[in-house]
Amino acid sequence: MSSEQTLSADVVIVGSGVAGASIANELARAGISVIVLEAGPRVDRQHFVENFRTLENKPSYQGPFPSVPWAVHPPNQMTPNAYLHTTGPDAEAYQQVYLRMMGGTTWHWAGCAWRYLPSDFELKTRYGQGRDWALKYDDLEPFYYQAEVMMGVCGPDPAKEDLGSPRKQPYPMEALPISYAAQQFRKLIDEKTPWRVVHEPQARNTRPYDARPTCEGHNNCMPICPIGAMYNGSYSVYHAEAAGAKFIPNAVVYKIERDSANKRVTGVQYYDPDKQSHRVTGKYFVIAAHCIETAKLLLVSADEQSPEGVANSSGHVGRNMMDHTGVQVTFISGDKALWPGRGPLLTNVIDSFRDGDWRNERGAYLVHMVDDNQVDLATQLAISKGYVGRELEEQIRYLASHTVRLFSHNEALPDPENRLTLSKTQKDVLGIPHPEVYYKLPEYTVKSCDHTRSVFRELIGLMHGTDEQWTPGYFPQDHPSGSTIMGTDPKTSVVDGHCRTHDHENLFIASSSVFSTVGTGNITLTVAALALRVADTLKKELLHA
């Protein structure tokens, strides 16, 4: 059944996360009409904060964000999972979580806002591994800066701490002062190792910015910053709406229509929660629905014209799935009290393994010492050890002040065999198949993780650590990418260097799904920069047509 009224706009965007909302904002400010279709509901920050406070399992990042039946997202990182079905030898390493909500998954990111290194865009040329992107660092540099201004990124002065990604402008805000625990960690690394600890660039306010307050160190960036000192996609939604963009929540796009030549997209169809179908037409279309949902939508749009799915003449939609699959260990430091959990979650990083000649055989990585409040974990641990009364309280204080958690983001490679397909057995209430991902960790990543483990063991030794608890296997980092891979050859890639699909001239993709390689450092700033570049292209074409 279809509604009588057809919606229409110059640009129709699917997905309201950082990518979709920032494009909507840019276009609406230029006077271009925009409709954004978001599958999930619109919920305000305070509900998420309350959900968090009443949540028993506080480390559950998805916990405060229950899904709705018409836009299910993975409930947790468990395998098997009620929504994202993973298979293959490393199924558990690809159990990603994300949110289908107005504002997107940055509701529970930690604000880490890395630029990729120039070498990350040329992995094939420089190291003979993976692929090259169809753009260079310099092409993206202005948009990296635009994204940093949009989000409000704080970071170090390049003259004092060069993070390896050349900048034409300083960071919009001064770097966030690192915590006492991180200061001690940095001192140890400086004195005892050849590595270094740097300030992590973050989309977090070190002064009032964009009508949002300075960070007060609630230590809850993930799953929810209680005061909005950290940027998330909802702020781009608010700005875009103020500029005139129309956002429609609970609109589950299930079909991308094309013209008879199959060259241009003519409209999209979405279901509302009652499974009423609605049609939205436009001149340009942007799919900005997260790596997994974007590939899923292209595949479910398969029809007689495109039996393998929309934009999929290459057969690469859903392939080349990547992540920053990492390693994680928790231990008790034998040195002085650190009291992690004072300030934001992630403020410092070892960046000594981001680049080097060894990338011709193993992946790069970043190491985080997480500044996570450990009181609850310490309490559970001390009770389980059998302590009671006064001794229990001493243990809680000791464990909470001495627990150290390290984790890494390790680089994957694009492998066409690591593939997202539509589940043949599982469907949601609207009849749309669930996503299924086959995953085998690339040897390149395995070697990188092995290297990380040896570094972690060295760090544990330097900190006189005991009670090591290694997270079994590999740790998914929720940075899925690659499912609509970028390239210059339409036979082996889905989008070109401007994120335009090779197959359909007015269809763009704004997502980590276009990444040709995954580098190191959280992916969001690169997603935002690519999205802003898409907005720039659309503005040029629409305003100067």
Place this chain on the structure above:
Amino acid sequence: MKKEWPKENPCVPANLHTVSPNAMRLARLLRMSRRDMLLTGMGAAVTGAAASLSGATAAETHATSAPDAGSILHSGPEAAQFMAVSRKLTDRPALDLRIGNALHAGLVQGNPARQGQISTLHGLMEKGQFASAAEFAAAAEKADPALKDVIHDILTGWYRGVADGKVVVYRSALMFDITKDAVYPKTYAEGGPFYWTSQPPEVARPTGHPALSPSKFVVEPT
């Protein structure tokens, strides 16, 4: 009109009323209320749920409605026993009665056998002369190994603020009281900008020993 979703689908709640975060909270409270009513035979808890409908925050509602229900259920000797056993197990001369009542109600709701075990612990405590929580807990486990679990539940209640897998209190959990010179409960920091750069207090390595045998520790999924 909303359609009814197919019930056979494994990944979704069966009823639409559970789907928004607000509705989920309400549903949780209503479930709790139904149990309260069964236990008490009275409708007092419905008042608590109605209060949440009228806009009280979930955390406050948990903290205030449960003690109300608890005070009806536990104004008698069981409540006093729970508090006395709790004081002994925490080595503390005084504990908050309202929180205690809420924890007690939650514990017994989650596992009705707990009431008898709390009484057993109380009887043991009355008979012996235990100088400390550690002595008492060790004696209890020796008398009946099953008592270890109820001791864990009581300590989890007071220190984590959790009973029957639910948050009864968050900020007021004792784990935050004993660490408040160094850290804040997540979402409640009040140290001012960049407080985290200052040096927190040193903590001496503890010398005490566990009183109970160790239990398996399972980290919940993220």
